[in-house]
Amino acid sequence: MLIADTIHKTYRKHRVAVPVLTGASLAVHPGEFVSVVGASGSGKSTFLHLLGCLDVPDAGIVSLDGQRIDHLTGRDRDRLRNTTFGYVFQFYHLLPELSALDNVLMPAYIAEGVLSWWGKRAAWRKRAMGLLERVGLGQRWRHKPREMSGGEMQRAAIARSLLMNPRFLLADEPTGNLDSETGDTIVKLLRTLNRDEKVTVVMVTHNLELARGTDRVVRMQGGKTTEEARPAGPKFLSLVG
Amino acid sequence: MYKLLLCLRYLRTRYLAFICIVSVMLGVATLIVVNSVMAGFSDKLKSHLNGLGSDLTIRTEAPAGFPLSTPDIEQQLKASAAGQYIEATSPTVETFALLQFTYRTPNGREIPFVKHVKVMAIDPARHAKVGKFGDYLVNSKDDPASCFRMTPAAKEWFDLLRGREARDADQRRQWEEFAPTPQPAVEPGKNIFGQPTPKVDGGDLPADLRNLKPQLPADPAADVPPPTIILGWDIAYAYPTDPKTGERYELQLLKPGDDVFLATVGSSGTRPVSASFVVTDYFRSRYGEIDANVVYVPLEDLQKLRGMDDRANCLQVRLTPDVRESPKFVHDTVLPAAQAIMPRPESHAETWWQQQGSLLSAIEIERNLLNILLFLIIGVAGFGVLAIFSMIVSEKYRDIGVLKSLGASGGGVMGIFLGYGLLLGLVGGLLGTGLGVWITLNINDIEKWLAATTGRAIFDRKVYSFDSIPTHLDALSVALVNLGAVGIAVMSAVLPALRAARLQPVRALRFE
Numbered sequence: 001m002l003i004a005d006t007i008h009k010t011y012r013k014h015r016v017a018v019p020v021l022t023g024a025s026l027a028v029h030p031g032e033f034v035s036v037v038g039a040s041g042s043g044k045s046t047f048l049h050l051l052g053c054l055d056v057p058d059a060g061i062v063s064l065d066g067q068r069i070d071h072l073t074g075r076d077r078d079r080l081r082n083t084t085f086g087y088v089f090q091f092y093h094l095l096p097e098l099s100a101l102d103n104v105l106m107p108a109y110i111a112e113g114v115l116s117w118w119g120k121r122a123a124w125r126k127r128a129m130g131l132l133e134r135v136g137l138g139q140r141w142r143h144k145p146r147e148m149s150g151g152e153m154q155r156a157a158i159a160r161s162l163l164m165n166p167r168f169l170l171a172d173e174p175t176g177n178l179d180s181e182t183g184d185t186i187v188k189l190l191r192t193l194n195r196d197e198k199v200t201v202v203m204v205t206h207n208l209e210l211a212r213g214t215d216r217v218v219r220m221q222g223g224k225t226t227e228e229a230r231p232a233g234p235k236f237l238s239l240v241g
Numbered sequence: 242m243y244k245l246l247l248c249l250r251y252l253r254t255r256y257l258a259f260i261c262i263v264s265v266m267l268g269v270a271t272l273i274v275v276n277s278v279m280a281g282f283s284d285k286l287k288s289h290l291n292g293l294g295s296d297l298t299i300r301t302e303a304p305a306g307f308p309l310s311t312p313d314i315e316q317q318l319k320a321s322a323a324g325q326y327i328e329a330t331s332p333t334v335e336t337f338a339l340l341q342f343t344y345r346t347p348n349g350r351e352i353p354f355v356k357h358v359k360v361m362a363i364d365p366a367r368h369a370k371v372g373k374f375g376d377y378l379v380n381s382k383d384d385p386a387s388c389f390r391m392t393p394a395a396k397e398w399f400d401l402l403r404g405r406e407a408r409d410a411d412q413r414r415q416w417e418e419f420a421p422t423p424q425p426a427v428e429p430g431k432n433i434f435g436q437p438t439p440k441v442d443g444g445d446l447p448a449d450l451r452n453l454k455p456q457l458p459a460d461p462a463a464d465v466p467p468p469t470i471i472l473g474w475d476i477a478y479a480y481p482t483d484p485k486t487g488e489r490y491e492l493q494l495l496k497p498g499d500d501v502f503l504a505t506v507g508s509s510g511t512r513p514v515s516a517s518f519v520v521t522d523y524f525r526s527r528y529g530e531i532d533a534n535v536v537y538v539p540l541e542d543l544q545k546l547r548g549m550d551d552r553a554n555c556l557q558v559r560l561t562p563d564v565r566e567s568p569k570f571v572h573d574t575v576l577p578a579a580q581a582i583m584p585r586p587e588s589h590a591e592t593w594w595q596q597q598g599s600l601l602s603a604i605e606i607e608r609n610l611l612n613i614l615l616f617l618i619i620g621v622a623g624f625g626v627l628a629i630f631s632m633i634v635s636e637k638y639r640d641i642g643v644l645k646s647l648g649a650s651g652g653g654v655m656g657i658f659l660g661y662g663l664l665l666g667l668v669g670g671l672l673g674t675g676l677g678v679w680i681t682l683n684i685n686d687i688e689k690w691l692a693a694t695t696g697r698a699i700f701d702r703k704v705y706s707f708d709s710i711p712t713h714l715d716a717l718s719v720a721l722v723n724l725g726a727v728g729i730a731v732m733s734a735v736l737p738a739l740r741a742a743r744l745q746p747v748r749a750l751r752f753e
Contacts, residue, residue, distance in 0.1 A: 046747075054646055055747045075650065082648020089750065093643040097250045109243035110648045117242040160647075 002028040002168060002200070004051055007060035009043075009223075020046045021057070022223035030167070033194045033201045035211040038220035044204040045172050047220065051202060052085045052170040053077045082111055086161030086199070088190075090173035092153040094145040094160075101141040104128040104160045111164065124163075131159035135189060151182035158189060162197065169193070171203040175210060187213050243644070244653060248660040252668070257633060258661075261626045262669040265726050268619035269673025270680065272722045273714075275615055277681040279608045280718070281711030286604060290597045292373030293526055295331065295557035296565055298596065299579055301588040304510030306334065306554035314556060314582065323578035326564045326571075329370040332553035334362035334543045338505035340476070340536060341415060344494045353415070354494070356476060359535050360505060362543030362553075365389060371559040379474065379523040380497070388522045389469040389539050391498065398498030399519055415502065468542035470501060470518035474525035475533035495520050503538070508549040516546050568594060616725060623729035626665065630658065630737035641741050642749025655742035662734025666727035673726065674719060685709045 009021040020043045028034055028051075038044045049055045050062060053069055062070040069080060081087075094103045102109075108124045109117065117124075132141050135155035137148075145153050154174060161169055171190060175183030187203075187210050194201045203214065211217045219227045252258050299318070301307050307314055315330050340356045366386035369375035375385035380392070391399060477495040482488065495501065497520050504515035518538060526532055544550055558579065564570050571592055579590040594601055634641070641654055680687060688699050688710060700710050 049747050052646075054750075055745065078645075078648045078650045080648075081646060087646050089643075091639075093639060093646075093750065095247075095640050095643065097247075097254045102246070106243060106644070107647045109246055110644070110653070112242050114242050114245055 001030060001065060002051060002202075003061070003063045004047070005061045005063070007047065007050055007057045007062065009046055009050060009055070009058050020223055021050070021060075023060070024220065024223060024225045025060075026051070026218055026225055028168070028200060028202055030200055031194070031198055032216060033191060033214045034203070034216045034218060035214040036202065036204045036218045036220055036225075037206060037208055037211050040206060042220040043223040044206075044220050047225075048170050048172050048202060048204045052087060052168070053080050054087075082107055083164050084167050086164070086166035086169045088154070088157050088161050088169065088171040088174045090176040092145070092150070092157045092177075094153055094156055096145050099142050099144055100132060100137055100148065100156045100159075101125070101128055103145070103156055104131055104163055106160060107164045128159070128163060131162055132156070135159045149182075150178050151185065154178060154182075154186055155189065158186070158193070162193065162199070167200060169199050169201045171201065173204055173206070175205065175207065183207070183210060243649065244656045244660050247657050248664050251633070251657075251661055252664055255633060257629045258665060261622075261629050261665045261730070262672065264622035264625045265619070265666055265669025265730055266673035266676060268615075268622045269670050269722055269726045270677035271618060272612070272615050273674060273677025273719055274680045274684070275611065276608075276718050276722070277677075277712045277714050278684065278710060279611060280713035280715055283604050283608060284713050285707055285711045287594075287601065289526070289528060290600065291593050292376065293528060293531055294593050294596065295371040296560040297558040297571070297575065297579060297590060297592055299556040299558065299583055299588065299590045300335075301554050301583060303554070303587045304506070305508040306549050306552040307583070307588070309551050309553055317582045318556070318558070318579060321578045321582055323575040326561050326575050327558055328561045329367070329559040331364060331367040331371045331557040331559075332540065333368065333555045333557055334360075334540060334547065334549065334553050335555050336360050336362075336505050336543075336547070338503045338536075340501055340503055341418075342495060342499065342501040343415070357534075358473075358476065358503075360503065360543065361535060361537050362540045363537055364540045365537075368557065371557040374524075377524050377526045378471070379525050381522050388471055388537075391469065391519060391521050395497035395519070395521060398496065399500070402498065402500070467500065467517040467519055468539060468546075469521040470503070471522045471524050471537040472501070472520055473532040473535045474523045475529065476536065477520065477523050497521055503536070503546075505547065508547045508552070512548075514546050514548075516542075518542075568592070619726050619729050622726075623733040626662065626730050626733035627736060630662065630734050631740075633661075634658065634737040634741045637741070638744065638749045641744050642746045642751075645744070645746035646750065651742035654744070655738040658734050658738035658741050659731060662731045662738070663727060665734075666730025669730065670723040670726045674723060678714065678719075681712050681714055684712055 004024060004026045007021050007024045008019070010017050010019045012018070024043060024047050026034070026036075026047070036044045036047065046055070050057050050070070053062075053072070057070055060070070061068055064080075064084070069077075072080065094100075095106065098106070105124055105128045108120075108128070112120060112124075129138070129141060132138050135158055137152060137155055137159065140148060140152060140156075145156070148156065154177075158169075158174075169190070174190070175186050178186065190201050190203065191213050193199055201214075203210075205211060208217075215230070217229050218225050219229075299314075309315070309332055315332070318324060318330065319327060336359075338358055338360045340354075340358045342354050344352045344354060346352065363374070365374070365388045369385035375382060378385055378388050381388040472495060477493065479492045479494055480489045481492055483490050499520045500517050501520065502515055502517055504513060506512060507514045524532065524535065524537060540553070544552065560571065560575065564575060576590055576592060583590070644654060644657075645651075692698050692700075702708055
């Protein structure tokens with residue numbers, strides 16, 4: 001279980017301090033598909049980064065299965081990011097020099113040394129190809145990001161996030177750069193993966209329509225998690241309204 | 242694994258990387274070419290300098306020199322520990338003298354010249370075996386032993402000059418200038434400053450030499466051929482500027498058959514002696530210091546002139562080829578043995594590189610300075626790599642964030658850029674080595690092509706005694722240049738790599 005408790009985060013530049021998170025809390029249960037919604041600047045992305053060990057909170061606790069992960073050493077945080085969390089970003093963030101397959105394999109390249117890689121190379125490639133097949137890019141594995149559409153790049157990014165079999169998939173506005181139809185496809189894919197692969201998904205979005213397909217919706221306002229609702233319940237309608 | 246993958250991929254896909262590679266390549270190639278040419282010139286000059294003399298010289302500063310037969314110094318040397326390394330020896334008398342001659346202009350004007358020269362009295366046949374003396378003779382290159390003999394043309398010219406009364410009168414007048422003139426105001430036994438004059442009866446000479454009278458000069462008016470002399474090329478030839486054209490031209494001051502006067506001191510060290518010598522040949526080493534200041538005379542003649550019968554003050558030694566190229570061995574083994582056969586302190590043995598030490602040091606210093614200056618070129622290339630790496634890191638901000646979000650460590654990201662620098666250095670160094678070696682091996686063809694294209698000679702063969710640009714490719718210096726280039730490329734990558742390593746993934750992902 002991933003828990004964030006009363007997280008505070010302030011960005012500072014010179015003497016200007018911008019408080020972004022002022023006591024945000026969230027508990028994510030295994031197998032859940034949670035969406036975090038809120039207006040731009042409400043602190044959703046920062047909150048997601050802190051949950052996924054991409055940043056360190058100024059105050060508050062982030063714990064995984066009862067162990068604090070907010071003050072881990074660099075090497076442990078790197079390992080956690082490599083194996084426990086998978087990330088999907090709004091702008092896909094594929095490496096432009098690499099093919100779709102190499103992009104998907106990147107977490108494995110990071111995990112393995114040169115020698116160990118050659119021993120496990122075939123297994124990793126098989127898994128990466130399987131994931132590309134799964135996201136509908138089986139035929140596009142040789143293609144570079146510039147040769148793919150936005151939806152295809154996001155699907156390749158999702159395949160990459162799943163390579164190491166992570167327990168948590170953290171998606172930051174995964175449809176923010178896509179048309180609504182493609183966005184729907186991506187959310188459906190995330191839902192399918194959540195259901196079939198039992199991967200816990202935390203998705204940040206400002207699109208409440210997309211949040212309908214998730215198990216739980218958390219609203220953020222002014223750097224705090226303010227309300228929670230089930231998409232099917234009456235409270236969700238008030239969030240939408 | 243990702244470090245290697247990304248290094249190779251960045252190398253292939255970033256055109257900026259090619260700029261780094263080209264700058265390192267050009268720096269390495271330049272250093273290799275310049276080093277090789279400098280080393281080539283240095284080798285040629287060393288070989289040239291070595292050829293001018295012998296490998297080893299045993300010298301005494303005693304004015305009377307050392308006896309050659311009792312005891313036999315050459316036998317002593319051959320019997321010493323150095324004996325097995327000796328290929329040839331040549332006794333010589335070396336001293337300083339004033340050279341006087343008259344140049345007659347085409348319109349009959351006579352211009353007297355007086356020069357301070359170094360006289361080398363040699364046995365030409367033996368001297369040719371201890372160095373490259375024979376190679377530098379202009380007319381008797383093929384038969385050095387005959388260099389002191391007048392050719393028929395020289396003899397004819399000599400006889401013609403002898404027949405001229407005016408010339409004889411002029412000779413007498415000049416002879417008077419060289420002859421010691423009594424100073425009427427000077428007290429007997431004292432010089433013009435009132436100081437006691439040194440003994441002129443042989444001083445501390447051995448008893449058998451005290452009464453030895455110089456046998457030369459012969460009476461200049463007598464009908465006996467005077468001894469012969471070989472002049473340094475720049476003594477016999479002058480290069481004045483033509484006032485009409487402004488260009489320098491070659492003017493022959495002395496030709497074979499002309500006579501010159503040589504005035505020096507006798508073996509006592511105080512008695513002035515002089516004689517007339519007839520020019521038979523020139524010595525042209527193309528080393529200005531030698532060509533402008535050295536004259537060669539037969540050993541026997543100078544011995545007679547100076548009153549040092551069967552004595553010499555130098556012994557030139559040629560070493561066997563196996564030890565000639567081992568300065569350390571010569572210095573540690575041969576030199577002390579040679580030194581031991583002569584009493585100190587007025588005598589000493591020294592190698593050719595000790596004699597030419599200052600010049601050789603100057604060449605070495607020049608080469609090292611040039612290396613440092615040229616290495617700055619690679620240093621500049623290093624700054625180029627630094628600038629380009631900074632650009633690449635800035636360009637790759639988001640990718641660095643992605644890698645870190647996927648679990649790459651700061652050290653790993655730093656490793657990518659350091660590895661990238663190393664790879665650029667290696668590839669640039671490798672290509673630069675190829676280019677540098679190719680240019681070095683084909684430098685003469687390139688020079689000919691450039692000269693033909695531009696119409697200007699780049700390597701003026703008249704200036705040097707060799708026909709092609711000398712090169713010497715040294716594997717160690719090529720390796721050092723490459724090591725330096727790779728080191729600079731890696732060092733240039735350190736700062737950008739550190740910046741990349743310290744980048745927070747969130748900041749990097751947000752970078753626009």
